Amino acid sequence: MAKMRLKDPSKKYRRFKPLDIPNRQWPSKTLDKVPRWLATDLRDGNQSLVDPMDGEQKFRYFQMLVKLGYKEIEISYPSSGATDFDFTRRLVTTPGVVPNDVWLQVLSPCRKELIKRTVESLKGAKKAILHLYLATSPCFQQIVFGMDNEQSMALAVECTKYARSITKDDPNSGVEEWAYEFSPETFSDSDPEFVLKVCEGVKAAWEPSVENPIIFNLPATVEMSTPNVYADQIEFFCTKISEREKISVSLHPHNDRGCAVAAAELAQMAGADRVEGTLFGNGERTGNVDLVTLALNLYTQGIHPGIDFSDLNSVIDVVETSNKIPVHPRQPYGGQLVVCAFSGSHQDAIKKGFQARETAGATSTDPWVMPYLPLDPEDIGRTYEAIIRVNSQSGKGGVAWIIKRTLQLDLPRGLQVAFSKIVQRETDMLGREMLPNEIKDLFTEAYHLNRNPRFSLIDYNITTDRSSTTTAAAPPTTVTTDASKPAQTTSGKTAPSRNLLRKFDGVIEIDGTEHHLTGSGNGALSALAHALNNLGIDIDIADYKEHSIEKRGAGVGGEGEGGKERKGRDTQAATFIECTAMGQAQKVWGVGIHEDVVQSSLFALLGAASSFLSSRPSTPVPFRPKRSNTLDMEPSSPLSGVQVECEGNGAPKGSADAVGKLEKAAEGTEKVNDGAVAVNGDGEAH
Ligand SMILES: CC(=O)SCCNC(=O)CCNC(=O)[C@H](O)C(C)(C)COP(=O)(O)OP(=O)(O)OC[C@H]1O[C@@H](n2cnc3c(N)ncnc32)[C@H](O)[C@@H]1OP(=O)(O)O
Ligand SMILES: CC(C)C(=O)C(=O)O
Ligand SMILES: [Mg+2]
Numbered sequence: 001m002a003k004m005r006l007k008d009p010s011k012k013y014r015r016f017k018p019l020d021i022p023n024r025q026w027p028s029k030t031l032d033k034v035p036r037w038l039a040t041d042l043r044d045g046n047q048s049l050v051d052p053m054d055g056e057q058k059f060r061y062f063q064m065l066v067k068l069g070y071k072e073i074e075i076s077y078p079s080s081g082a083t084d085f086d087f088t089r090r091l092v093t094t095p096g097v098v099p100n101d102v103w104l105q106v107l108s109p110c111r112k113e114l115i116k117r118t119v120e121s122l123k124g125a126k127k128a129i130l131h132l133y134l135a136t137s138p139c140f141q142q143i144v145f146g147m148d149n150e151q152s153m154a155l156a157v158e159c160t161k162y163a164r165s166i167t168k169d170d171p172n173s174g175v176e177e178w179a180y181e182f183s184p185e186t187f188s189d190s191d192p193e194f195v196l197k198v199c200e201g202v203k204a205a206w207e208p209s210v211e212n213p214i215i216f217n218l219p220a221t222v223e224m225s226t227p228n229v230y231a232d233q234i235e236f237f238c239t240k241i242s243e244r245e246k247i248s249v250s251l252h253p254h255n256d257r258g259c260a261v262a263a264a265e266l267a268q269m270a271g272a273d274r275v276e277g278t279l280f281g282n283g284e285r286t287g288n289v290d291l292v293t294l295a296l297n298l299y300t301q302g303i304h305p306g307i308d309f310s311d312l313n314s315v316i317d318v319v320e321t322s323n324k325i326p327v328h329p330r331q332p333y334g335g336q337l338v339v340c341a342f343s344g345s346h347q348d349a350i351k352k353g354f355q356a357r358e359t360a361g362a363t364s365t366d367p368w369v370m371p372y373l374p375l376d377p378e379d380i381g382r383t384y385e386a387i388i389r390v391n392s393q394s395g396k397g398g399v400a401w402i403i404k405r406t407l408q409l410d411l412p413r414g415l416q417v418a419f420s421k422i423v424q425r426e427t428d429m430l431g432r433e434m435l436p437n438e439i440k441d442l443f444t445e446a447y448h449l450n451r452n453p454r455f456s457l458i459d460y461n462i463t464t465d466r467s468s469t470t471t472a473a474a475p476p477t478t479v480t481t482d483a484s485k486p487a488q489t490t491s492g493k494t495a496p497s498r499n500l501l502r503k504f505d506g507v508i509e510i511d512g513t514e515h516h517l518t519g520s521g522n523g524a525l526s527a528l529a530h531a532l533n534n535l536g537i538d539i540d541i542a543d544y545k546e547h548s549i550e551k552r553g554a555g556v557g558g559e560g561e562g563g564k565e566r567k568g569r570d571t572q573a574a575t576f577i578e579c580t581a582m583g584q585a586q587k588v589w590g591v592g593i594h595e596d597v598v599q600s601s602l603f604a605l606l607g608a609a610s611s612f613l614s615s616r617p618s619t620p621v622p623f624r625p626k627r628s629n630t631l632d633m634e635p636s637s638p639l640s641g642v643q644v645e646c647e648g649n650g651a652p653k654g655s656a657d658a659v660g661k662l663e664k665a666a667e668g669t670e671k672v673n674d675g676a677v678a679v680n681g682d683g684e685a686h
Helices: 041-047 055-068 082-093 112-121 138-145 149-166 192-206 227-240 260-269 291-299 312-323 344-360 396-407 413-430 436-446 524-535 597-614 656-667
Strands: 036-039 072-076 103-109 127-135 177-185 214-220 247-253 274-277 455-464 502-510 513-521 539-550 571-581 587-594
Touching: 036 247, 036 291, 041 055, 041 072, 041 103, 055 072, 055 082, 055 312, 072 082, 072 127, 082 103, 082 112, 103 112, 112 127, 112 149, 127 138, 127 149, 127 214, 138 149, 149 177, 149 192, 177 192, 192 214, 192 227, 214 227, 214 274, 227 247, 227 260, 247 260, 260 274, 260 291, 274 291, 344 396, 396 413, 396 436, 413 436, 413 571, 413 587, 455 524, 455 597, 502 524, 513 524, 524 539, 524 597, 539 597, 571 597, 587 597
Parallel strands: 036 072, 036 274, 072 103, 103 127, 127 177, 177 214, 214 247, 247 274
Antiparallel strands: 455 502, 502 513, 539 571, 571 587
């Protein structure tokens, strides 16, 4: 057994000792109100960057925060140097940049000369929050400051008094409205009784009012324990501090244990009023709490957070450019992959969810009940196209969704299965995701939507064959229509009524040679099938579906139409035909699209015919399916290598000769009437 190299932690690391508050109330509370938000991207976020933002970047970021709706923004640490000082001056002195209802917050340590400089930077501001911090934990007192409790307390109070004297008590401070924030830094690792004592002293020094409360920001400077422990600490503070109505209790969770969001949520339940954080959680080490997640967590509970994340992508752009740190692809809400599903069962469920909404006629404000997606991607400006993405883990549902989105085609279930196998093979071969356009192109190619490689319908006429005095020798054809369409069924040589017989008379180019074909059936489709049958292509129609599609700019069409824009009509017909070759078990789908429903079905049949022929090796050996139920395909065919659905044992059943005859004709080894094959109503070539 491999030796465990990770060391025994039991002596090196001490378990965090939680508070003992048996009567805690927060576990039975719910999160149902929006806190005061403070965005500290430009201070706490910025101080953690390899290359902090320059003034220009900070300016752009600030404008974005204002636009999103933040009313309290920590913009700088003005005593740190020229960049932050000058940036603060720029905001304060540029007219119209800071809206009247936005508070500018600035941070300073408890050092008088730095507090003075900080206050100076704000001259001219309308609303300013001066934020001082002093660590209160034994670790910091002993290691960093060499102070005891009394000294820490005295420094906090003294600096607060000094701050007051040069801000709200100074008529010449140059700021219209001052607020004060004090952070007992390292709160989460401090003795809660000592924190209370310090804050009582600071409060007394500042003398807040109900209208302008003091902000006690209680940071998890380092996240020390589970989120419930932080919530206990906050509830303890909220219930013990005096004059609670004159205090805004603020949270400032860092994410060292990965629980900052949970800590912020539980701590709000414990009584906090305000949350400080950054967009997507940038900040020292593992970062600050993520304001986007907090806001959208509320949103998905039906509570508007007061921040506008309706165009999250543009927020991500600014954040990534400014921080030079990418937003992780799996970051809640913002990550590129969080509104995507790759796996087949997820895609299937999501697709059904969207279909259910469509069927119910749901609008964008109707209740959201969607498998796997807690948020409507549209609400944050993401498109539905991005949701379903296809790789080797994907199934038919996702592929069908993409074809629906890109080509407006509602694939019948059987065609979904068939095409998803083609996609599966391609993704396995590529070893990567296939993009929607690639899937669309693969479909277009596999089902010959732009160009049928073997058959071209040059000209045709469908007429009623009134001359027929005998029953038509239609090929055994079963056409299953949509319930909305009258069923067309013929069997063997029997047609339901000779008066209803339709006659196909046309010219079809096969592999470059034009053939004149005729055939009859009880519909245009079966008449063409009959005509093909007389050429030796014995095709049965096993399934038929059609629907109309809205006309799009550049079209996909049958042969001869390739990509041409259609003008003058608003809708097209899409036809899906599943065919079997006479006597064979393989099934092939043909797809046709055309303004004319008849022509679209003819395209679909010729598409299927082409796939049948192209799926066999071009050798003189006639059609001979394998017992393995796998068709031999031309390697270049998108259908090659694909398991084709088979019924029975896959053994040849007698039509090989006929199909082979056509293959030979097409290869020029057997010429038929100079390339023109005419077939009479009895199916005889002449
Ligand atoms: C948890 C947080 O995010 S706190 C915010 C941290 N952000 C920053 O520090 C960014 C900006 N900071 C800076 O640019 C610099 O630290 C400055 C300009 C403020 C100060 O620089 P320097 O004077 O060179 O001091 P330096 O940063 O090296 O050391 C910090 C000093 O401040 C003291 N100090 C640290 N925090 C505090 C505090 N809250 N109140 C009073 N003194 C403090 C330290 O004990 C140390 O004192 P010492 O020099 O007597 O040992
Ligand atoms: C200055 C304080 C609030 C801070 O950033 C922290 O403790 O993390
Ligand atoms: Mg911090």
